Amino acid sequence: MEKHKTNYHKPVLLEECISNLISDKDGIYVDCTMGGGGHSIAILQQLSAKGKVIAIDRDDDAIKFVSTNFFEWINKDQLIIVKNNFQNISEVLASKNILKVNGVLADLGVSSFQIENQDRGFSYLLSGEIDMRMDKQDEISAKNILNSYSEESLSNIFYKYGEEPMSRRIAREVVISRNSKPINETADLVSLIKKLSSGIHVVKILSRIFQALRIEVNKELDALTKLLESLSEVLIPGGRVAIISYHSLEDRAVKQFFVSQSRTIEKSTHKAIPDKIVQPNFLMINKKPITASVEELTLNKKSRSAKLRVAEKI
Ligand SMILES: C[S@@+](CC[C@H](N)C(=O)[O-])C[C@H]1O[C@@H](n2cnc3c(N)ncnc32)[C@H](O)[C@@H]1O
Incomplete structure (x- = not known):
């Protein structure tokens, strides 16, 4: 081949x-x-x-x-x-x-x-706007979701699509954090999650939360x-x-x-x-x-x- x-x-x-x-x-x-x-x-x-x-x-x-x-x-x-x-x-x-x-x-x-392009905002390893839309003509990006969904909806998404055990705590922290400053960048979400979890678990949590958002953004x-x-x-x-x-x-x-x-x-x-x-x-x-x-x-x-x-x- x-x-x-x-x-x-x-x-x-x-x-x-x-x-x-x-x-x-x-x-x-x-x-x-x-x-x-x-x-x-x-x-x-x-x-x-x-x-x-x-x-x-x-x-x-x-x-x-x-x-x-x-x-x-x-x-x-x-x-x-x-x-x-x-x-x-x-x-x-x-x-x-x-x-x-x-x-x-x-x-x-x-x-x-898509993953390796920082402008697309899919990866927690790259800094950039947290977008995650496969089709840029779609209206809702990950940034919109993080800054507008209710705490309960965010928690449901993290749990349902990321199977994340800390879904509630993370959703609560997102809402607290966005009240003082919108979550626009991948790095904003990464630092918020790093604050909540320690060492060995952090990579798993990051991949589950980023996966959950991607699934929601792109339905x-x-x-x-x-x-x-x-x-x-x-x-x-x-x-x-x-x-x-x-x-x-x-x-x-x-x-x-x-x-x-x-x-x-x-x-x-x-x-x-x-x-x-x-x-x-x-x-x-x-x-x-x-x-x-x-x-x-x-x-x-x-x-x-x-x-x-x-x-x-x-
Ligand atoms: C894993 S990649 C496919 C790679 C491809 N098989 C190759 O060999 O290069 C998945 C691709 O599917 C597209 N995609 C995902 N969901 C889609 C959908 N619901 N409708 C159309 N394209 C979709 C993504 O934009 C991405 O380009």
């Missing part, structure tokens, strides 16, 4: 995605999370001249990067780039007069480019749910979906959806009523998630938490 063009983002579980996703070399595939185009291009390299990839991203930087770096595929009309939220996959396909596709890939979360779990609900409609029978997730909330949502859609028996809630045999919608290809090989783990830190689940439309 061709080496990735730049260090925009090193694609994760690349071989594993490709080998599980492609069933027809003349087919149409959707990359819901184009990023630096690593997965999109690797898919195209396996397709015939008839095959296409519809590559979606909500981030203008990703759109600009792939549009300028992979124009040969765009010129051949094999790479079709769309700026949108993947939750609108059905509308995106309809706008291109495509009814069904052979495969759907989603590599969730943020790219290295990431809502988008994932809507994407999952659209899959049955957009995939041809035999078409596959491959989803890479990076934290337990995402992986749980994907797993639960695949399990529920591949069920052949619906359990009765009453003893007197027998279980019902139902027609499954999907076949789970891997019961356990696929994780990175030892080799990939040594080469790409981001692959450490990656979990790939694959299912096939029946």
Whole structure:
């Protein structure tokens, strides 16, 4: 497989995605999370001249990067780039007069480019405005959330999306702190959290709180749910979906959806009523998630938490 063009983002579980996703070399595939185009291009390299990839991203930087770096595929009309939220996959396909596709890939979360760019405000390691919007046209940034949400809402977000045990204390401190000075910078939130927690725990707390804010800003779990609900409609029978997730909330949502859609028996809630045999919608290809090989783990830190689940439309 061709080496990735730049260090925009090193694609994760690349071989594993490709080998599980492609069933027809003349087919149409959707990359819901184009990023630096690593997965999109690797898919195209396996397709015939008839095959296409519809590559979606909500981030203008990703759109600009792939549009300028992979124009040969765009010129051949094999790479079709769309700026949108993947939750609108059905509308995106309809706008291109495509009814069904052979495969759907989603590599969730943020790219290295987004994390490592201090202007984007995703990382607690870099100073800059605390923004975290994947789509800069969205109205609400992390800064808005920190300075306007109620203490209770902040606490709920930190708990629900960050699974942070100190969610209440941190929310209270945010509200106290913003009353004297707005929280505008990543460093403001970092110093507030450092004040509340000691030594070894601080990095974990920082990553949980930053993750929670990112999920809220970008409504990431809502988008994932809507994407999952659209899959049955957009995939041809035999078409596959491959989803890479990076934290337990995402992986749980994907797993639960695949399990529920591949069920052949619906359990009765009453003893007197027998279980019902139902027609499954999907076949789970891997019961356990696929994780990175030892080799990939040594080469790409981001692959450490990656979990790939694959299912096939029946
Ligand atoms: C982990 S990166 C994907 C990297 C890509 N697979 C590659 O090889 O370069 C995730 C990308 O998905 C995009 N993204 C995340 N959620 C999205 C959504 N709901 N709709 C569209 N794009 C989304 C992000 O902007 C980011 O560019």
